[in-house]
Amino acid sequence: MRAETAPIPQQPQESSTLPRTTPPRPIDVTAVLPELAAHTRETTRLHPRPGAPDIAESSIGGPLLWPASEPWPTCTALHMVQRSEPIAPALVLALQQAQARREAQQGSGRGGRRSPEELALLDEASGRRGASIDLIRYTTSWYESEAHEEPNPLVAVAQLHARDIPTVGFPSGTDLLQVLWCPTDHQDLPGQPRFYGGPYVHLVWRRASDLPSAPGSAAPQPQDTHDPYMPTPCVLHPEQVTEYQYADLLPEALCACLDAQDERWLEETDFAYQHDLSIAPGCKAGGWASWHLTDPAPVNCRCGASMDLLLSFDSSEWDGGSKSWRPIEDAEADHVGACTPTGLSPGRWGALRIFICPMDPTHPHLLNIQ
Secondary structure, three states, X not given: OXXXXXXXXXXXXXXXXXXXXXXXXXXXXXXXXXXXXXXXXXXXXXXXXXXXXXXXXXXXXXXXXXXXXXXXXXXXXXXXXXEEEEOOHHHHHHHHHHHHHHHHHHHOOOOOOOOHHHHHHHHHHHOOOOOEEEOOOOEEXXXXXXXXOOOEEOEEEEEEEHHXXXXXXXXXXXXXXXXXXXXXXXXXXXXXOOOOEEEEEEEEEEOHHHOXXXXXXXXXXXXXXXXXXXXXXXXXXXEEXXXXXXHHHOOHHHHHHHHHHHHHHHHHHOXXXXXXXXXXXXXXXOOOOOOOOOOOOOOEOOOOOEOEEEEEEEOOOOOOOOHHHOOHHHOOOOOOOOOOOOOOOOOOOOEEEEEEOOOOOOOOOEEEEO
């Protein structure tokens, strides 16, 4: 999806140094539904923009302050590898004949649904692996778990100083968070939800004053990578904004009132609670988590506490449904890549979210992709 036949227009270099300001929300939801005021949280929109982040500063995809005496972390978990193979010629011929018969029926107005025979042929092509089928190239593809040939060095994803993300509670004695991950897909990671499929994530909480201020040796490069998990180096422009809880997690009576009001807002203003008025898109720290892909799922720590959103690494900072969140300084930024500065694309243009325990952030974190 990233291949282009023409050069991609680059964002002007000076734009990475501009602050970023979220426009006021188009509707004051608490003026209409005062009860929503009890369901607010502050989030820090990170506003990443491609640049050359300094090792001492907060960044996405930039260098990390890393002790020379501390080994660089690696991944030894099984990762998912895509396999593919051509469909057998005899089966290709049978599928083509079945398709031709179906298209002839469509042309004569006699239906056009796949026949039991054609469905059986597709099942045969899919095989025991439950492979997906490409009926243009006549190939099948599937994923298998595979071990790294050697421990895979993790990728530096983010370095965040507490001063830049006051919406996150740091463990006592720390003021720096470093996020690294293995840039491949994984399933059945120990301690993670059953249906999670994405990078193995490693968090490091530190005290910045304990670290060297000068760059150390270059981080080792991973052998196994997946482009959507390789971040573009970005400088950050942290900004705190207010969010409101995801609608389906509000008290039932309030949710019902909101649903009715939301229909009026959409009809009268073209703005909607989910896309424009509640939860900010883009990379952010703290705040509320959106559950727009699946129903809300409980995210509970092993200690029993309900976990809070730590970070969300989103594929885009805004999109066609959330343009009202586009920063004022980017109002005219319509060039290719303007809303996708990090180059990250978890779960096919989704967002990878990291949840932590509010009682003790050092408890094992949980991961989710929406």
